[in-house]
Amino acid sequence: MISRRRFLQSSLSVALVPLLPRVALSTGLRVRQSWDAFCTGPTYASLCNAVSLMCANKNSRDPASWSYWPAVHNTYCPHGKPYFLAWHRGFLYRFEGWLRKVSGDPNLVLPYWNYYANPQVPSQFLDPTTPLYHSGRTGSDVSGALSLDPFANNIINFQRGLTDAFEPLLETRPHNPVHNLIGGIMSSVHYSPWDPLFWVHHASIDRLWAAWSAAGGGRQQPAPTNSYWNLSFQYGAAIKPVPAVWTTTTSRYFGYQYDDETMPTSLPAPPPPPPSSSALAPTFSLAGTLPAKPAAVAGPPLGSSAPLALDEHSLSVDVPLSAQGASRVRSAMLQPAGASAANSGPVRVVLDDVRLTGLGKKGGYFYKVYINLPDSSANAGHERNFLLGMVGPFEIEEAQMKAAMQGKGMQGMHASAGSKGARLEFPATDALRRIWPIQLDKLSVSFVRVDGSKRPSKGQTVRIGAFSVQADPVK
Numbered sequence: 001m002i003s004r005r006r007f008l009q010s011s012l013s014v015a016l017v018p019l020l021p022r023v024a025l026s027t028g029l030r031v032r033q034s035w036d037a038f039c040t041g042p043t044y045a046s047l048c049n050a051v052s053l054m055c056a057n058k059n060s061r062d063p064a065s066w067s068y069w070p071a072v073h074n075t076y077c078p079h080g081k082p083y084f085l086a087w088h089r090g091f092l093y094r095f096e097g098w099l100r101k102v103s104g105d106p107n108l109v110l111p112y113w114n115y116y117a118n119p120q121v122p123s124q125f126l127d128p129t130t131p132l133y134h135s136g137r138t139g140s141d142v143s144g145a146l147s148l149d150p151f152a153n154n155i156i157n158f159q160r161g162l163t164d165a166f167e168p169l170l171e172t173r174p175h176n177p178v179h180n181l182i183g184g185i186m187s188s189v190h191y192s193p194w195d196p197l198f199w200v201h202h203a204s205i206d207r208l209w210a211a212w213s214a215a216g217g218g219r220q221q222p223a224p225t226n227s228y229w230n231l232s233f234q235y236g237a238a239i240k241p242v243p244a245v246w247t248t249t250t251s252r253y254f255g256y257q258y259d260d261e262t263m264p265t266s267l268p269a270p271p272p273p274p275p276s277s278s279a280l281a282p283t284f285s286l287a288g289t290l291p292a293k294p295a296a297v298a299g300p301p302l303g304s305s306a307p308l309a310l311d312e313h314s315l316s317v318d319v320p321l322s323a324q325g326a327s328r329v330r331s332a333m334l335q336p337a338g339a340s341a342a343n344s345g346p347v348r349v350v351l352d353d354v355r356l357t358g359l360g361k362k363g364g365y366f367y368k369v370y371i372n373l374p375d376s377s378a379n380a381g382h383e384r385n386f387l388l389g390m391v392g393p394f395e396i397e398e399a400q401m402k403a404a405m406q407g408k409g410m411q412g413m414h415a416s417a418g419s420k421g422a423r424l425e426f427p428a429t430d431a432l433r434r435i436w437p438i439q440l441d442k443l444s445v446s447f448v449r450v451d452g453s454k455r456p457s458k459g460q461t462v463r464i465g466a467f468s469v470q471a472d473p474v475k
Contacts, residue, residue, distance in 0.1 A: 029252060030255060031258070031259050032258050033259050034260065043105055043109070046107075048130060050103035051196060052131040063098050063239055070193040074190045076235065077091075079189055082231065083231050084167060085170070087231075089206050090242035092203060093247075094235050110199060113197070114207075116266075116267070125197055134184065136185060136362070137186065137195070138452065139363070139364035139451065140452060141453070142182065143267075145177030145178045149169055149173065150170045150173070155219070158222065159221065159228050166221075173390065174205075175205050179201070179363075180365065181451070182197060183362055183364035184362065188397055189397045210250065210257075211263045214261050229245075229248050230244075289383060290383050291383075293374065293444075293446060294313070297315060299319045301325070302320070302321050302325035306466070308351075308463075309460050309462070310391070311461060312458045314367075316444050316446040318444050321440055321441055328346075329471050332471060337430065346472040347471045349388060349468075350426075353423075354391075354463070356393055359459045359461055360460070360462050363393045365392065366390050366392030368390060368447075370445070370448065372437055385431065396422045396424070399422035400422045403422065403423070445467075
């Protein structure tokens with residue numbers, strides 16, 4: 001149990017974090033370093049030793065084994081849930097403690113991969129002679145996954161269900177796309193912790209949360225007593241649960257800090273186009289700027305559906321609007337912001353029965369989904385005005401997981417993983433309000449391919465049983 005005094009101290013620390021000045025690292029706290037600094041330091045060998053020993057331990061019920069942790073993630077991980085960041089903070093903390101136990105090095109601290117500074121997968125993870133290597137990865141550059149949107153000055157709320165909320169934005173980008181672009185088991189919700197890259201990726205996500213919390217400017221998250229956190233912080237039978245108050249406050253409550261707790265302010269340059277790329281539309285561009293609009297194909301009318309397949313190309317789907325359909329869309333746009341339904345809104349892009357092909361399951365790619373990309377990106381504004389979301393292996397598996405959980409809770413989340421096609425919905429009303437199209441004879445939905453490799457595989461990756469744009473009548 002946590003004493004009332006300790007609880008109040010932790011609550012006070014939450015209120016004071018935005019007021020703390022940027023000072024030198026605090027004494028008495030372990031420091032999580034960036035990978036570039038960590039891999040040249042004295043505890044790098046301890047990490048490799050711990051990973052080797054844990055992989056050699058075949059008892060999946062033992063936290064000293066590598067297989068214990070993917071099983072915990074597969075059973076309890078709350079993707080798309082209100083405590084996504086907090087649960088993973090506790091997950092990293094417990095795992096880090098076992099790294100120290102197994103290695104015998106009390107100074108070992110989990111590092112993070114700062115892909116905002118270096119988006120290339122660190123070389124040590126690509127070397128088959130190290131225990132950090134994992135076969136099957138299909139991408140090594142995550143430039144296309146990165147975004148500054150979660151760190152904008154207007155993102156001051158934290159929790160899902162509110163506008164300008166940090167947690168869902170950070171999960172949408174960069175968290176999910178990094179998983180997608182690395183590929184292999186990293187593009188799987190269920191199996192990604194088997195890859196050692198998972199841990200330095202999630203330490204990076206935790207660092208970005210700590211940086212956002214410390215940035216001030218009105219940024220705040222729910223108090224530890226808020227019902228937003230009233231969920232399970234379980235990490236398996238062999239690990240004590242972590243009190244929610246610990247995970248939802250600040251990393252310092254766990255006794256660690258990061259060597260850099262400032263939010264990113266710039267993005268690395270995008271990867272160069274692949275050689276002999278004339279067959280591929282060069283639609284990828286630096287995150288935040290608009291890509292070239294892909295070539296369009298005819299789609300079904302508003303409210304109707306048709307199958308669609310995605311491959312190595314980008315494409316746009318033109319959805320024709322009748323006079324009645326255009327009126328319905330315009331009426332939705334005229335409603336005040338916040339009048340839309342909480343989950344979908346009156347205008348939305350719907351992908352039903354979404355399945356990955358064999359090639360698609362290998363990952364290394366994802367698609368950005370836009371509404372009404374302009375024919376020319378010159379002076380058209382920021383991509384966030386047109387961006388609806390992402391489609392990749394990680395998002396598809398996550399949607400399948402949520403469907404399996406319905407009526408069964410966390411215990412059903414992986415019971416039928418992959419056996420049914422996923423349903424993905426992308427609210428479009430707010431984006432249409434932002435861009436306010438003058439001509440409404442059609443809506444254009446673009447799927448812009450982003451790759452993590454200079455030589456992406458060619459072929460179908462995603463099959464959509466029913467693509468449609470829906471617009472509910474406005475009452």
